[in-house]
Amino acid sequence: xxxxxxxxxxxxxxxxxxxxxxxxxxxxxxxxxxxxxxxxxxxxxxxxxxxxxxxxxxxxxxxxxxxxxxxxxxxxxxxxxxxxxxxxxxxxxxxxxxxxxxxxxxxxxxxxxxxxxxxxxxxxxxxxxxxxxxxxxxxxxxxxxxxxxxxxxxxxxxxxxxxxxxxxxxxxxxxxxxxxxxxxxxxxxxxxxxxxxxxxxxxxxxxxxxxxxxxxxxxxxxxxxxxxxxxxxxxxxxxxxxxxxxxxxxx
Numbered sequence: 001x002x003x004x005x006x007x008x009x010x011x012x013x014x015x016x017x018x019x020x021x022x023x024x025x026x027x028x029x030x031x032x033x034x035x036x037x038x039x040x041x042x043x044x045x046x047x048x049x050x051x052x053x054x055x056x057x058x059x060x061x062x063x064x065x066x067x068x069x070x071x072x073x074x075x076x077x078x079x080x081x082x083x084x085x086x087x088x089x090x091x092x093x094x095x096x097x098x099x100x101x102x103x104x105x106x107x108x109x110x111x112x113x114x115x116x117x118x119x120x121x122x123x124x125x126x127x128x129x130x131x132x133x134x135x136x137x138x139x140x141x142x143x144x145x146x147x148x149x150x151x152x153x154x155x156x157x158x159x160x161x162x163x164x165x166x167x168x169x170x171x172x173x174x175x176x177x178x179x180x181x182x183x184x185x186x187x188x189x190x191x192x193x194x195x196x197x198x199x200x201x202x203x204x205x206x207x208x209x210x211x212x213x214x215x216x217x218x219x220x221x222x223x224x225x226x227x228x229x230x231x232x233x234x235x236x237x238x239x240x241x242x243x244x245x246x247x248x249x250x251x
Contacts, residue, residue: 001029002232008085009033009076011063011121013045016091016192017140017227020220024228026052030085033076035059055080064112069120070127077128085136085231086125088118090162091192094144094155107154114158119165122180126173133177136231139166140223143186143246159184163242170240181230181238186246187211188218213248 003025010021013034022045025032032054034045039060049056057079061068076083092113095106118139129135144152145159163182170180187208189199194217198204209215223245229235230243244250 001027002228002234003085004029006030006084006231007033007076007080007082008087008231009035009073009083009125010045010087010089011035011117012037012089012091013042014191016089016190017188017220017224018045018089019048019191020224021087021089021140021227022048024221024224025085025087025231026054026056028228028232029054030231031055031080033057033059033080033083035061035063035072037062063117063121066116066120066123069117069124072121073124073128082132083125083128084134085138086121087227087231088121088137088139088162090114090118090140092155092158093192094152096151098151099153102154110154110158114155115161115165118162122165122169126169126178129178130173130176135178136235137169137178137180138227138230139163139180139182140227141166141182141184141242143184143244143250146184146242146244146250166242167240174239179230179236179238180240181235182242183223183226183230184242184244184246184250185218185223186249187214188223188245189220211249212246216247218245218247 008030026049032049034042036042039058042058142159144156145163166182
């Protein structure tokens, strides 16, 4: 198992890639700190980890607030004695509209959840990882942040910002034994962006697949297994990489 002896923190564990990440990290032997906005929201993730016999603890907090991110990392270290891996599983629904119709509130909410949150968490984790001279940070972002998408300017901008945050911080901390990388995904089954109701609608799915050279959606565990690899010692030479995982729609 690739992650035996490692402590991994997964944010927003009930949303986006959270369930699949929890499953695959637990399968690979990690002890898990699972976060959701309210600690009770991480109950399903706790059950997943416990089913694999892993040590697991739930945490809550509004990660758009920097002090909550600092407190979360401190609480994880207090509970487990260390933090080896942070997975920034940041999520916010993308709302499509003409750019001139994007409200101030919509813009700020998108940036708060998709840019502020992963930055605050990354910063808090580095305060632990850099002195320890080891650590892995994986940002779950979007291929839309690479390619852009009409009518989704705010979402694309936030994801693109985290992609470049990944590149910049990855280069900064590599000599300190910390690897920061990102998975820029799209067309991956998950409960937030590609839920069962959408995937099970044959007509909608057919329209989606016209844009996917691979001709299918990825299963959530496929992306989560890539995250496991990046969290493992097998990926120590990956530095500041933004890896497209989008069935060929972005290369």
